Amino acid sequence: MRIKGGLRRYALWLGLACLLVLGSAPSASAGHWYANGWRDWHYNYPPKPYGYNQIVAVFGQPCNSESRANVMRWMAADTGTVYNVVFHRKLGGSTSTNLDNDVRGHIGNGHMDNRVWHGIWGYNCRFISYTTKYSTHSWGIAIDQNSAYEHVNHYHSHTVCTCVADQFNNHGWRWGINFGDAMHFQYAYNY
Amino acid sequence: MMRAIKRFVRPWTALAVAGLLAAVATAGALVASAEDVVPGAINDGVAPESSGDGETLLIVVGGTYGSQAEARAAAAASAPRFGDVQGLYVDAAANYDVLTTGTVFPVGSWLTLSGFRTRQGVNEFLDLAGAVEAGPLTTVQVVKHGGTFIGLGQEPSPDGLGPLLVKLPNQIQYQQ
Numbered sequence: 001m002r003i004k005g006g007l008r009r010y011a012l013w014l015g016l017a018c019l020l021v022l023g024s025a026p027s028a029s030a031g032h033w034y035a036n037g038w039r040d041w042h043y044n045y046p047p048k049p050y051g052y053n054q055i056v057a058v059f060g061q062p063c064n065s066e067s068r069a070n071v072m073r074w075m076a077a078d079t080g081t082v083y084n085v086v087f088h089r090k091l092g093g094s095t096s097t098n099l100d101n102d103v104r105g106h107i108g109n110g111h112m113d114n115r116v117w118h119g120i121w122g123y124n125c126r127f128i129s130y131t132t133k134y135s136t137h138s139w140g141i142a143i144d145q146n147s148a149y150e151h152v153n154h155y156h157s158h159t160v161c162t163c164v165a166d167q168f169n170n171h172g173w174r175w176g177i178n179f180g181d182a183m184h185f186q187y188a189y190n191y
Numbered sequence: 192m193m194r195a196i197k198r199f200v201r202p203w204t205a206l207a208v209a210g211l212l213a214a215v216a217t218a219g220a221l222v223a224s225a226e227d228v229v230p231g232a233i234n235d236g237v238a239p240e241s242s243g244d245g246e247t248l249l250i251v252v253g254g255t256y257g258s259q260a261e262a263r264a265a266a267a268a269s270a271p272r273f274g275d276v277q278g279l280y281v282d283a284a285a286n287y288d289v290l291t292t293g294t295v296f297p298v299g300s301w302l303t304l305s306g307f308r309t310r311q312g313v314n315e316f317l318d319l320a321g322a323v324e325a326g327p328l329t330t331v332q333v334v335k336h337g338g339t340f341i342g343l344g345q346e347p348s349p350d351g352l353g354p355l356l357v358k359l360p361n362q363i364q365y366q367q
Contacts, residue, residue: 052236061353062233063346083322119274121322124315125354126276126345133237134354135276147274147323181275191236 033109040105041097046090048172051190059088059139063125067140069093072100076118086123088140091187098171098187099143106167115161119147119183142186143168150183157182232356238344239356243306243335246358249313249366250287250341251320252329253279253303255296262301269303272323277342279303286338291331305342306335308355309365312346332366 049055060066069089075082092100107113123140127133129152136142149159160182165175168185176184232239253269256262262281270278281303284296296302307313313330320328335341348355349365359365 055236062236063348063354065347065351068347084318119323121319124276124319125312125347126273126316126319127238127342129270129273129275129277131237131277132240132344133235134233137276138354144274147272150274151271152275176275184275 033105038101038105038109040102042102042171043097045096045098045172046187049188049191055136055139055141055188055191059090059141062134062138064139066090067125067138068123070100070140072104074104074116074120075113076116076120077114078117081118083118083120085120085143086140087143088123088187091141103167103171103173106170107164110163110167112161112164112167115159115164117146117149117159119149120145121147136186136188136191139188141188142184143173144183145185147183150181152183153180154182155180233354238354240340241343241356242338242340243308243343243358244337245335246308247290247332247334247363247366248343249307249310250302250304250331250333251307251313251316252331253326255284255300255302257297257300259283259301262303266303269325272325273319274323276319277305277345278325279305280339280341282338282341286336287331287333288336289331289333291333294329294331305345307346308343308359308362309346309349310367311349311365312355315346 046058047054049058066089068086070091070093071084071086072092073082074085087099089095091098107116120143122137122143124135124137126135126137128135137144145164146159150157155177157177160177165177165185169175173185173187174189176182176186254262254265256265259281266279266281272278281301284300284302285298287296287302289296305316307316317328317330320326344354344356346355347353349359
């Protein structure tokens, strides 16, 4: 009889332990985009352009209609403001997985959304400040983040996490911190 | 005799046709490469400055100021908001005939502004200004007379192929 009672207690504790493990499993994976089916596809990335002529060869003229063909929503962690980030057709949507799936997915999957703060934008037909040279934003191949906290002409960052920058770098983007613009990422080199 | 002529003519005809085709192909390639290298008037990403003198434009105004120095200081103060891209320019209000009902610039005042030929250009700039929290802006339709460069060229051309660098034939229709 003692053995039977011991077995019952053992079975009860084992069952409770199993329930505890099973119950905690969803919370442990909560927030992981991977658990919701996200994958890093690396599908159909456009070639990385070097300099103006290659940018035009790959993405067309500045401010052309393809430059603003895609849009994704991105919420700033600090203010809750939701931005419509507009970008080039060749970097996302049904054409490629580069920006809206792969870069964005890595940031979400890696719990780095809390490092993306307000002042987020992509395409705009605009010159580089104090020049008449088109910014890479004019092709929809640049993203600014945390722009409310960062300054240009400083080769350091106040708020942009290198963890976020790494996700851009790993997918063909260049971080502007190398040319004094820490809020800026662009899919182009030598421009 | 005929055979001899044919023997002579055939190779030369073939050569002539081949030469003609090569010349056409070369000319075509040259035209294509010229179009690739010189897209419109943009040179290595740099747009020509267009003053907009005499044109009906839409201007997005950041503020009116009593002096040029004040306006320049205001434009410089707002520039960091725009980060790496161009913010507002400075010009004398006297250079503009205002068409928008109810808008009057004080005599002798100076403006911080950015100019556009189309409503789409205005809307895109306002989107940017909203994203970077550049403060309240007012859009005014004007006719420009002289004055400085106010950033024309920073908007898409209605054909969708690139930036709008020149006056449109029916520009006012694009400002509705």
